Amino acid sequence: MQLSSYDVGSGYDEMFQTSGHPREGSELLFERLEALSSGELRQYQNAAMVTMRNLGITFNVYGHQDGTEKVWPLDIIPRVIAESEWERVERGLAQRVRALNLFVDDIYNDQRILKDGAVPRELIESCDGYRPQCAGLKPPKGIWAHISGTDLVRDAAGTLYVLEDNMRVPSGVSYVLENRAVMKRAFPRVFEGQSVLPVEDYPERLLQMLMHCAPEGVEEPCVVVWTPGIYNSAYFEHSALARQMGVKLVQASDLVTHDGLVHMRTTRGFKRVDVIYRRIDDDFMDPEAFRPDSLLGVPGIMDVYRAGGVTLANAPGGGVGDDKALYAYVPRVIEYYLAEDPILQNVPTYLCADDKQRAHVLDHLDQLVIKPTNASGGKGIVLGPRASEAELEACRAQIEADPRNFVAQPMLQLSTVPTLIDDDLEGRHVDLRPFVLYGEQIYVLPGGLTRVALERGSMMVNSSQGGGSKDTWVLRDT
Amino acid sequence: MMLSRVAESMFWMSRYIERAENIARFIDVNLQLSLDLGDAMREQWGPLVAVTGDEERYHERYQDTARRSVMEFLTYDATYPNSIVSCLAIARENARTIRDNISTAMWEALNTFHLMLRDEQTRRLGEQSPLELYANIRRASQLFVGVTDGTLSHDEAWHFARLGRMIERADKTTRILDVRYFLLLPKVEDVGTPLDIVQWSALLRSASALDMYRARHGRLSPTRVAEFLLLDPDFPRSVMHCMGTAAKSLDAIVGAPHGRRTTPAEKRMGRLRSELEYTSIEDIFDEGLHEFIDRIQTRLNEVGEAIAGSLLDPGASLAPGQRITL
Numbered sequence: 001m002q003l004s005s006y007d008v009g010s011g012y013d014e015m016f017q018t019s020g021h022p023r024e025g026s027e028l029l030f031e032r033l034e035a036l037s038s039g040e041l042r043q044y045q046n047a048a049m050v051t052m053r054n055l056g057i058t059f060n061v062y063g064h065q066d067g068t069e070k071v072w073p074l075d076i077i078p079r080v081i082a083e084s085e086w087e088r089v090e091r092g093l094a095q096r097v098r099a100l101n102l103f104v105d106d107i108y109n110d111q112r113i114l115k116d117g118a119v120p121r122e123l124i125e126s127c128d129g130y131r132p133q134c135a136g137l138k139p140p141k142g143i144w145a146h147i148s149g150t151d152l153v154r155d156a157a158g159t160l161y162v163l164e165d166n167m168r169v170p171s172g173v174s175y176v177l178e179n180r181a182v183m184k185r186a187f188p189r190v191f192e193g194q195s196v197l198p199v200e201d202y203p204e205r206l207l208q209m210l211m212h213c214a215p216e217g218v219e220e221p222c223v224v225v226w227t228p229g230i231y232n233s234a235y236f237e238h239s240a241l242a243r244q245m246g247v248k249l250v251q252a253s254d255l256v257t258h259d260g261l262v263h264m265r266t267t268r269g270f271k272r273v274d275v276i277y278r279r280i281d282d283d284f285m286d287p288e289a290f291r292p293d294s295l296l297g298v299p300g301i302m303d304v305y306r307a308g309g310v311t312l313a314n315a316p317g318g319g320v321g322d323d324k325a326l327y328a329y330v331p332r333v334i335e336y337y338l339a340e341d342p343i344l345q346n347v348p349t350y351l352c353a354d355d356k357q358r359a360h361v362l363d364h365l366d367q368l369v370i371k372p373t374n375a376s377g378g379k380g381i382v383l384g385p386r387a388s389e390a391e392l393e394a395c396r397a398q399i400e401a402d403p404r405n406f407v408a409q410p411m412l413q414l415s416t417v418p419t420l421i422d423d424d425l426e427g428r429h430v431d432l433r434p435f436v437l438y439g440e441q442i443y444v445l446p447g448g449l450t451r452v453a454l455e456r457g458s459m460m461v462n463s464s465q466g467g468g469s470k471d472t473w474v475l476r477d478t
Numbered sequence: 479m480m481l482s483r484v485a486e487s488m489f490w491m492s493r494y495i496e497r498a499e500n501i502a503r504f505i506d507v508n509l510q511l512s513l514d515l516g517d518a519m520r521e522q523w524g525p526l527v528a529v530t531g532d533e534e535r536y537h538e539r540y541q542d543t544a545r546r547s548v549m550e551f552l553t554y555d556a557t558y559p560n561s562i563v564s565c566l567a568i569a570r571e572n573a574r575t576i577r578d579n580i581s582t583a584m585w586e587a588l589n590t591f592h593l594m595l596r597d598e599q600t601r602r603l604g605e606q607s608p609l610e611l612y613a614n615i616r617r618a619s620q621l622f623v624g625v626t627d628g629t630l631s632h633d634e635a636w637h638f639a640r641l642g643r644m645i646e647r648a649d650k651t652t653r654i655l656d657v658r659y660f661l662l663l664p665k666v667e668d669v670g671t672p673l674d675i676v677q678w679s680a681l682l683r684s685a686s687a688l689d690m691y692r693a694r695h696g697r698l699s700p701t702r703v704a705e706f707l708l709l710d711p712d713f714p715r716s717v718m719h720c721m722g723t724a725a726k727s728l729d730a731i732v733g734a735p736h737g738r739r740t741t742p743a744e745k746r747m748g749r750l751r752s753e754l755e756y757t758s759i760e761d762i763f764d765e766g767l768h769e770f771i772d773r774i775q776t777r778l779n780e781v782g783e784a785i786a787g788s789l790l791d792p793g794a795s796l797a798p799g800q801r802i803t804l
Binding site for chain 1: 479480481482483484485571574575576577578579582585586589590593634731
C-alpha cells in the first residue's frame, strides 16, 4: 500500500504529521499498512462488513424506507491516540463529569450557583432537560449522570475541544466493543506488536457501578436494562449491554410498581428490581409524572424512585447538565464547584439569548455554526459557510423568534484520519465520543467511539446521516 | 426464573424454525418424487398445501396447484405467515427481542439463516438446483438446533425452546401422515408395485424417518409406517417421542414433582400422552386413522392453548410474590 501519496490536507491529520511521516505512536501502524497491498486492505474491510452483517450488529434509522435496520458501518483503519495525550483527556473528562454532577445536584436542591448569580436562573428554568418534578431528589450516592458521553473534536491547529456533553442516555458504547471485536476477527495482523488499551472490561465495570448505586440496604441488587423496544434506534446496544452484563432486558410491559417497589413479571411470579439502567427518555418513563400520553412508561415508577425503592441510572432531570446553552457556562461551573481550572477547553460559544451576543451572531451568520439547544443527532444544525442565502434567512428568522433555543460556534475544521475509500486511503473528518462511568470512582473507557464522515469534506459524522465509525486505539507508550 | 415475555419469544422462535425446516423437507421430498415419477407427479403438489391447513389462503392468491406456485407460496411468499421466509423473519424478530437471553452462536446461526433466504443468490440457486436450496435450509435449521443444545444453558429458557419445537414437530408429523396416507390408501390395488414403494418411502423421508424405519421394521408396510410415525417410543420425530420430550420440559418448567400434575397445561399434556401410550396401531385403524389423527391434533392444540394461556401470559392481576398457576 503506497501511503506516501496520502494527502494530509490543510488541517490536522490524526495519523500523519506531514505526507509520508507518521506521528509519534502511529509508526508501527504505518508500517503494517504499508506492508499490505491495497487489494488486501479491501479484503479485510469486506471481511469486517460480512462479520457485522452476520452477527446482526445493526442500528435503526427512523423513517427509512428499506427496512429500518442497517448494518453498523466500520472503517478498518483505526484511529490512534497516544497514551500521554489520553491521560490528560481522562483527567479533563473526570473533572467535567464531577463538576456537572455537583451542578445538577445543586440545581434540584440548594440552587447555590443560581443564588450566587454564577449561572442565570432564567437559563436553567428554560432548559429543555430541566424537570421541576425532580426538585428535592437525592439520588443514591449523590450520582445523577452515572453514564455520560462527552463529544470531543480536534481543530486544524490540533487542539482538542469539548463539543458537547451528554448526560441523559448517551449511546454508542456497544459499538466501541463490537468494533474492537470485529477488528480482531477480521484484521488481526494490524494488532501485532501494538499495545492497545483494552475496552472489553466495560460491561463488568458498568455492572459494578450500577450495583454500587443500589438503594440503601439491598445486599444483592437485581439490575436490569430498560429498553423502549426493538424499534428504538439503539435497541442493539440495549440488548448487547444486558447480555454482556448478564442482566435482564426489560420493556415497560414487564414492569409493575407495587407497595413502593418495582417488580418484573416472570414465569415464577413477580421479582423485585433494584437498579434500572434506563435507556428511555425522562418524558416517557412515567405517564403519571411526565408525559401522560406515554405508552412506553411504567405508571408510578417516579414515586418509587423518589421514595428510594429503586435506583434509576441516569437519574431523571440530569439533562439540565447537558443543555447546549448551559454548555457555555461549564468552565464557570467547574471553577465554582471544584475551584480548578478546566483541563479541557470549550469551543467558544455565543448565546443567542444574550442581546449583545445575538447581534454578533446575526452579523456573522455565514461564518458560524448555528445549533438548536434542544436537539441531538445533528438535527437542525446550520453550517453558516455552507448554507444558501435562503437557509441563512430562515435560520435568522428562527433565532429572532426563539433566541433561547440557539447557540452559535465558530466553524471548526475537524481533524482527519486515513479512511479506506474504494481501494485508496483518503482523509475523512472525525469526532470522538468517550464514555465515562461514575460509580465508586470515575472511570473513563480508553478511547471511545470515533465517528467518521464518509463524504469528502463533510463534517456530518452521525450514523443516521451516513457517517461511519472506527476502532479507537489508546496506544500504550513504549 | 425468566420474564414471561422472554419465555413466549423463546417458544415461538424455536417453533418457527422447526416449522421452516419441516416445510423445506416436505418440498424437498416432493421434488425428489417428481424426479422419480415424472408426469405422474402432477397431482402431488396440491397435498403440500393441504398439509399446511391454509388451502383457502392459497387459493385466494394462486389459480393452480402447479409446482412453481406451490413452491413460491411455501418458500418465498412474504404475505403468507407460514412460508419459509416468513417463519424465519418471525423467528428472527423473536430472537432479536430476546437477544440478551440467547447465546451469540445461536443468534449468529439464526441471523445468517435469515440472511441466506433474503439473498438474491439463494433465489437463483433455488431456480437452478432447488434440491440444494432445501437441503441448505434443512441444514441451517439443524445447525440452529444443535447450537442451541450446545451453547444455551439447559435451564427454563431452553425448556421453553424445546417445548415449542416438540409441539410443532408433532403437529407436522401428524399432518404429513394424514395427507399422504390418504392419497395412497384408496389405491389398494397398487400395493407392492414400484410406485407404491417410492411413495411410501417418500412419506417416511418427509419425516426424516426412512433410515430409522428400515432399521426398526425392515420392509415397508403401511400399518408399520403409521405406527412408526405415531407411536414409536425412540424415533425423535414420532408423535409419541415428541410428546414424551415435551412433557419432560413442561415438568422442568413447572417444577412439579412427578405424579402430581395439577395445572391445565400438565393435565392436557397427560391426557394426550395417555391416549398415545394406551393405544395400539390396530386400535387406531379400528377407529380410523384420519379420525385418530384429528383427535390428536385437537389435543395438541389444547396443550398449546393451555401453555399460551397460563404459562406465557400470567396476567396483570397477579400479586407480587404470587406463583403462577398453570
